[in-house]
Amino acid sequence: MRNILLLLFLYILxxxxxxxxxxxxxxxxxxxxxxLIKNCIEEKHPGTIVYNIDKFGGWSSLDNMWYQVKQVxxxxxNITTNHSEGVNFLGYSQGALLxxxxxxANPNHTIHRYISLSGPQGxxxxxxxxxxxxxxxxxxxxxELFYSRVGQHTSVGNYWNDPYHQKLFYDYSQYLPxxxxxxxxxxxxxxxxxxxxxxxxxxxxxxQDNVITPWQSSxxxxxxxxxxxxxxxxxxxxxxxxxxxxTLYQKKKLIxxxxxxxxxxxxxxxxxxxxxxxxxxxx
Numbered sequence: 001m002r003n004i005l006l007l008l009f010l011y012i013l014x015x016x017x018x019x020x021x022x023x024x025x026x027x028x029x030x031x032x033x034x035x036l037i038k039n040c041i042e043e044k045h046p047g048t049i050v051y052n053i054d055k056f057g058g059w060s061s062l063d064n065m066w067y068q069v070k071q072v073x074x075x076x077x078n079i080t081t082n083h084s085e086g087v088n089f090l091g092y093s094q095g096a097l098l099x100x101x102x103x104x105a106n107p108n109h110t111i112h113r114y115i116s117l118s119g120p121q122g123x124x125x126x127x128x129x130x131x132x133x134x135x136x137x138x139x140x141x142x143x144e145l146f147y148s149r150v151g152q153h154t155s156v157g158n159y160w161n162d163p164y165h166q167k168l169f170y171d172y173s174q175y176l177p178x179x180x181x182x183x184x185x186x187x188x189x190x191x192x193x194x195x196x197x198x199x200x201x202x203x204x205x206x207x208q209d210n211v212i213t214p215w216q217s218s219x220x221x222x223x224x225x226x227x228x229x230x231x232x233x234x235x236x237x238x239x240x241x242x243x244x245x246x247t248l249y250q251k252k253k254l255i256x257x258x259x260x261x262x263x264x265x266x267x268x269x270x271x272x273x274x275x276x277x278x279x280x281x282x283x
Contacts, residue, residue: 018283020048024095026093030054033268034092035052055068063155068155069098077106086111088112088113089111090117092267100195111197112200115204115281118206122222124159124213127139143162147173158175159176163222179243192243196247203220203255209262211265
């Protein structure tokens with residue numbers, strides 16, 4: 001009888017435990033930049049297993065996004081194989097877009113909830129971001145590099161979305177128009193189905209980000225061809241439900257979290273952000 005009660009206790013304990021969490025860092029950093037979030041989760045949710053991925057740290061984070069997707073996918077698969085209950089996944093900045101694409105590229109994934117922390121989901125176009133990583137480039141002419149064979153070998157070039165050169169964007173960009181299913185491919189159905197498997201897709205961003213430009217890109221909003229910001233619900237991606245955002249929203253599985261007063265480099269280094277806007281979505 002004692003053994004039966006012990007097994008029952010262990011079963012209940014296992015069922016109420018928090019799912020493991022995977023963290024993925026941003027551009028030109030490494031796993032050390034995500035340590036605060038890792039420590040916060042481990043402290044507030046004792047017993048939670050946290051995997052802090054260090055692949056493509058530093059300058060290697062500028063490698064082509066599809067190459068990164070392929071390499072990190074193997075790491076994610078190796079992790080999730082050991083957790084049949086599913087895991088939660090959080091990506092920050094470029095890592096938020098990379099992580100989202102990893103889900104789409106692996107339609108058999110077992111990711112339960114995905115949290116995008118200030119990621120350029122709709123693309124990127126802004127002086128401050130550009131000058132942080134490519135200080136010699138002018139905003140108005142950056143498309144000449146990024147929409148070229150050379151530029152498409154860089155991660156930034158893969159999601160650089162110049163609203164004033166949309167024809168070149170769709171002609172030359174080998175990444176973002178495809179993962180957002182704005183250009184159909186033989187994987188479009190898989191890309192959509194993979195996101196629809198999520199229990200929750202949480203998109204966190206804010207108007208004082210100062211790096212992700214426009215900041216609404218963190219929630220799939222973006223500029224139109226006149227440079228006016230279009231909210232996510234008015235974008236083609238949402239209206240046509242190209243990757244399942246509309247379906248997720250209607251099922252209350254798409255969560256938009258807007259936080260004022262947070263600079264881009266504070267999202268992952270602020271305990272209050274972790275406590276109030278990350279922990280509540282880790283089940």
